[in-house]
Amino acid sequence: EVVGVLVDQNTLPSQASFVPFFGKMAATTRVSAQLHVRSGAPVIMLFCVPEGERYRFVIEPLDTTGVSIQGTDKVEQLTAAMTTQIEHHIRLCPEAWLWIHDRWRSRPPSTHEKTAS
Numbered sequence: 001e002v003v004g005v006l007v008d009q010n011t012l013p014s015q016a017s018f019v020p021f022f023g024k025m026a027a028t029t030r031v032s033a034q035l036h037v038r039s040g041a042p043v044i045m046l047f048c049v050p051e052g053e054r055y056r057f058v059i060e061p062l063d064t065t066g067v068s069i070q071g072t073d074k075v076e077q078l079t080a081a082m083t084t085q086i087e088h089h090i091r092l093c094p095e096a097w098l099w100i101h102d103r104w105r106s107r108p109p110s111t112h113e114k115t116a117s
Contacts, residue, residue: 004046005032007082008097010105018108019080022087027106033078036062043082047089050096058089 007029008021016027036043043062048055063085067077090097 003035005029007032007079008086008103010101010103013106013109016106017076017079019076019083021083021103024104025108026083026104027108028079028083030075030079032082033075036078037075043078045082045085045089047086048096049093060085 009029011027011029013027015029017030017033018025019028020026021028032043035041045060045062047058049058062078062081064078064081067081068074
């Protein structure tokens with residue numbers, strides 16, 4: 001069976017790992033990383049690149065360079081690795097990234113900005 005997850009979407013803080021995305025901490029779903037850790041299922045990244053009037057799919061395994069095999073923060077590390085890989089592909093072809101929402105809307109609880117009185 002195959003499960004597809006859009007991991008470049010804003011996520012509720014209670015369900016998110018906050019990982020760097022274009023220099024800002026972004027609430028990112030942990031679902032793909034959790035499924036991988038629990039089941040051992042591979043994480044395959046898919047990117048759609050426009051080529052003229054057609055599209056080319058780029059399919060590659062998750063780059064886990066720098067992800068420790070052991071440790072309680074493995075889900076966080078895998079989530080960050082996914083986000084890094086997505087950011088890399090967006091930088092290669094930014095016009096192909098469909099961005100119609102505020103990716104950084106949810107903020108980590110410790111960084112809520114104080115309102116001026």
